[in-house]
Amino acid sequence: MDIRSQISMVFHLDKCIGCHTCSIACKNIWTDRKGAEYMWWNNVETKPGTGYPGKWEDQLIYKGGWEKQDNVLSLKGAGKRKGLSNIFHNPNMPVIDDYYEPFTYKYLDLIESPAGDDQPTARPVSLITGDPIDIKMGPNWDDDLSGSPDYARKDPNLANLSPAEQEAMFQLERMAFFYLPRICNHCLNPACVASCPSGAIYKRGEDGIVLINQNECRAWRMCVTGCPYKKSYYNWHSGKSEKCILCYPRIEAGHAPACMHSCVGRIRYLGVILYDADKIEAAALADEANLIDQQLDILQDPFDPEVIESAKQNGVADSTIRAAQFSPVYKFVKKWGMALPLHAEWRTLPMLFYVPPLLPVMASLSEVDNTEQAAKMGDIAKHWDDNWLYDTSTEELWGSIEQARFPLQYMANLFSAGDTEKVKTVIKKLMAVRIYRRWKTVGDISEEKSNETLQQAGLTASTAEDIYYLTSLAKFDDRFVIPAAHREQAIEMLEDTGDKKGSAGFGFKEGTARRGP
Amino acid sequence: MNTLNNFLFIALPYIAIVVFLVGNIYRYVSTQFTYSSLSAQFLEDKQGFWGTVPFHIGILMLFLGHLAIFLFPEATLAWNSNPVRLIIHEGIAFTFGLTVLIALIGLMLRRLFNKRLRVVTSKMDIVIELLLLTQVILGCWIALGYRWGTSWFAADLTPYLWSIFQFDPQIQAVSALPLVIKLHIVGAFVIVLIFPFTRLVHFLVAPIHYLWRPYQVVIWYWDKQKIRKSSTAWTSHRPQNN
Numbered sequence: 235m236d237i238r239s240q241i242s243m244v245f246h247l248d249k250c251i252g253c254h255t256c257s258i259a260c261k262n263i264w265t266d267r268k269g270a271e272y273m274w275w276n277n278v279e280t281k282p283g284t285g286y287p288g289k290w291e292d293q294l295i296y297k298g299g300w301e302k303q304d305n306v307l308s309l310k311g312a313g314k315r316k317g318l319s320n321i322f323h324n325p326n327m328p329v330i331d332d333y334y335e336p337f338t339y340k341y342l343d344l345i346e347s348p349a350g351d352d353q354p355t356a357r358p359v360s361l362i363t364g365d366p367i368d369i370k371m372g373p374n375w376d377d378d379l380s381g382s383p384d385y386a387r388k389d390p391n392l393a394n395l396s397p398a399e400q401e402a403m404f405q406l407e408r409m410a411f412f413y414l415p416r417i418c419n420h421c422l423n424p425a426c427v428a429s430c431p432s433g434a435i436y437k438r439g440e441d442g443i444v445l446i447n448q449n450e451c452r453a454w455r456m457c458v459t460g461c462p463y464k465k466s467y468y469n470w471h472s473g474k475s476e477k478c479i480l481c482y483p484r485i486e487a488g489h490a491p492a493c494m495h496s497c498v499g500r501i502r503y504l505g506v507i508l509y510d511a512d513k514i515e516a517a518a519l520a521d522e523a524n525l526i527d528q529q530l531d532i533l534q535d536p537f538d539p540e541v542i543e544s545a546k547q548n549g550v551a552d553s554t555i556r557a558a559q560f561s562p563v564y565k566f567v568k569k570w571g572m573a574l575p576l577h578a579e580w581r582t583l584p585m586l587f588y589v590p591p592l593l594p595v596m597a598s599l600s601e602v603d604n605t606e607q608a609a610k611m612g613d614i615a616k617h618w619d620d621n622w623l624y625d626t627s628t629e630e631l632w633g634s635i636e637q638a639r640f641p642l643q644y645m646a647n648l649f650s651a652g653d654t655e656k657v658k659t660v661i662k663k664l665m666a667v668r669i670y671r672r673w674k675t676v677g678d679i680s681e682e683k684s685n686e687t688l689q690q691a692g693l694t695a696s697t698a699e700d701i702y703y704l705t706s707l708a709k710f711d712d713r714f715v716i717p718a719a720h721r722e723q724a725i726e727m728l729e730d731t732g733d734k735k736g737s738a739g740f741g742f743k744e745g746t747a748r749r750g751p
Numbered sequence: 752m753n754t755l756n757n758f759l760f761i762a763l764p765y766i767a768i769v770v771f772l773v774g775n776i777y778r779y780v781s782t783q784f785t786y787s788s789l790s791a792q793f794l795e796d797k798q799g800f801w802g803t804v805p806f807h808i809g810i811l812m813l814f815l816g817h818l819a820i821f822l823f824p825e826a827t828l829a830w831n832s833n834p835v836r837l838i839i840h841e842g843i844a845f846t847f848g849l850t851v852l853i854a855l856i857g858l859m860l861r862r863l864f865n866k867r868l869r870v871v872t873s874k875m876d877i878v879i880e881l882l883l884l885t886q887v888i889l890g891c892w893i894a895l896g897y898r899w900g901t902s903w904f905a906a907d908l909t910p911y912l913w914s915i916f917q918f919d920p921q922i923q924a925v926s927a928l929p930l931v932i933k934l935h936i937v938g939a940f941v942i943v944l945i946f947p948f949t950r951l952v953h954f955l956v957a958p959i960h961y962l963w964r965p966y967q968v969v970i971w972y973w974d975k976q977k978i979r980k981s982s983t984a985w986t987s988h989r990p991q992n993n
Contacts, residue, residue, distance in 0.1 A: 312968075322804050323792060323803050327793070329796045330793055330794055360796070362867050423967070427968050430968075431961040433958075433964055433968055435968065439970060452788075452956055453953075455790055455792065455793070470793045473790060474784075631789075664977035
């Protein structure tokens with residue numbers, strides 16, 4: 235047993251309203267620089283959709299992540315042999331046009347144009363060349379475009395759905411979508427770290443944040459290929475790769491990362507999770523069928539005395555262990571079993587977990603006789619001439635899951651490596667809590683039915699209350715349980731604090747522009 | 752003429768080597784951030800493939816070829832003593848030279864005509880590209896016009912180059928060489944001279960160590976076990992004033 239601590243996250247997709255506030259907070263702090271304009275360390279995608287960069291989930295194109303062959307784990311498109319032999323030209327790398335060409339508008343033309351017969355316009359110009367461009371793509375170009383032929387229907391997760399299932403998904407009446415906010419997963423088996431020829435990318439031992447040493451990065455660009463989530467970006471101006479740093483300067487100071495702090499829907503949770511590093515290899519090599527189970531099995535119970543003892547032996551601070559015990563991530567992922575990793579089949583062991591969305595699953599279309607209803611309507615009212623009912627009833631307890639507008643297989647492709655039972659279990663729990671609260675607050679569902687639901691989902695009333703609290707009422711300190719970074723000990727170990735007093739905090743003072751002004 | 756020869760074949764090499772060493776070490780230590788080549792593949796992918804791959808393979812082989820003759824002149828001469836083997840040797844070398852020439856012209860045109868690439872091209876990039884181009888043209892010219900280079904390199908130039916490293920420069924043989932070859936030699940020293948100020952530095956940080964590094968890298972900022980034990984907390988770095 236080798237217990238280490240990891241800053242881990244849960245995104246509750248049911249609560250995401252797709253406002254992109256997280257993306258803007260991140261952009262304003264970290265990527266509002268030359269060469270980084272196109273980067274969105276945090277982005278929010280519409281699912282079904284192709285995402286950013288286009289079709290990033292299609293590893294036949296981008297060759298990201300790990301693959302298991304004959305019980306050996308190897309990087310799909312990078313690694314020692316493939317990476318070094320492709321060092322002069324990386325054949326599996328997305329280029330700027332796979333993201334979008336960054337642009338701005340010539341706003342000044344609106345003011346400075348000479349008087350004339352026409353209204354002046356602000357033409358779009360490229361942020362790379364400065365030339366006028368026709369905008370072909372931008373951030374969130376496919377926002378809310380469910381059902382669109384160019385985006386939604388090209389979602390790589392639809393690959394193993396039958397044509398009938400796909401058609402059903404995109405019928406106008408059944409149209410649905412949900413948002414998928416994405417940041418770096420700060421994986422336990424990061425493919426970006428493994429693919430970096432320079433060894434510039436590393437995982438911080440203390441909190442598991444994955445970072446790129448900008449001084450050691452030599453622009454070999456293998457991490458861009460290696461990361462299956464395409465969360466490592468190449469800065470074309472500085473010639474360095476950059477990625478989400480989980481706002482480590484904020485975390486070290488006890489603040490939540492900017493994207494999480496600013497989240498309007500309060501969908502984001504962050505906390506410490508204790509994991510057993512000895513189990514990483516086995517989990518990364520797990521059979522297809524056990525992928526999720528074995529990945530979650532790495533995460534350990536922070537109340538287990540044996541785990542605590544081992545953590546202490548590894549030097550995990552008492553305050554960190556305490557934070558792990560109060561961790562909302564531990565509750566969602568392990569205690570309640572309601573959160574799943576995104577695309578576990580890429581075997582990077584992501585440490586960002588998602589509570590799958592329930593909303594598009596709840597309602598379904600059923601065929602009813604609408605003639606009576608239509609007769610009641612006046613002449614000016616819309617005539618109800620079809621026999622469909624947008625059905626949100628829960629007559630059959632789990633019926634609406636089976637008849638969901640999203641096939642379970644689609645959700646399973648995203649969150650449980652294709653295993654529909656896993657996703658179903660989670661969705662049942664979400665529904666059970668909702669039915670339980672409906673009984674309590676609205677009262678149109680009987681107590682028996684509510685109890686039956688809870689029982690079938692494997693929950694108790696008090697657990698349901700806890701889930702409800704953390705989902706809907708949780709305060710800032712419940713959502714973000716950030717342990718002290720104990721930098722005071724770090725500096726004592728490395729330097730003489732008396733001598734360094736008043737001089738710390740400056741460090742990197744070169745301009746990032748490496749090619750003059 | 753003698754003064755010029757002395758400058759070009761004695762002074763210049765030493766200046767070049769000193770600047771190369773001092774410049775590279777200084778740049779690596781002071782601004783390691785810039786110590787790489789600015790890859791443009793992200794901005795232009797498809798044409799680049801047909802330029803950058805043959806260019807890199809070609810120039811690497813040419814470098815290794817020159818290095819091999821410098822290190823093993825006798826073996827080279829022995830190999831070249833058979834006319835068939837000589838022709839094969841020269842043929843292969845010339846093919847790589849031609850490959851680099853074509854690829855380099857392709858890469859230059861790509862930089863010239865692609866607006867995005869011009870944005871990431873510095874003046875030094877143009878200088879080093881022109882210099883390399885001149886060097887390759889001269890090299891190909893020498894291979895065709897002054898046969899057989901692989902042999903007389905081993906016989907004449909290898910001793911000269913060794914004499915530089917032995918701090919006893921012997922330039923009689925070099926001084927007698929035709930102008931084209933002299934230019935090629937001087938060009939080489941100029942490249943060595945400006946090397947630390949160009950993107951060529953990425954050659955020195957080629958990631959060979961990746962081969963024996965474990966895949967995953969975990970960095971601990973401090974040894975937490977040590978620091979939490981009162982008995983060992985200060986043994987490695989004892990504070991000076993408390």
